Amino acid sequence: MESTYTTKQGDVWDKIAYEVYGDEEYTGWLMENNFPLLDTFVFDAGVVLQTPAPPEQTAANDLPIWRSKV
Structure with a gap:
């Protein structure tokens, strides 16, 4: 797995996570590892994101509130 991802015009966080x-x-996980870019909702082309290997398991309690199942 590559350790970086270079954005394409219009990329968003969840699309990048799915691709990577x-x-x-x-x-x-992707957002945690690219903290300085958290204010970005839609990326311009050419932004380099860090994409370290994900943890083995993601506990449901660790998900952001907008991803939690109610």
């Missing part, structure tokens, strides 16, 4: 990790559930 194969599942949108890793959106929070």
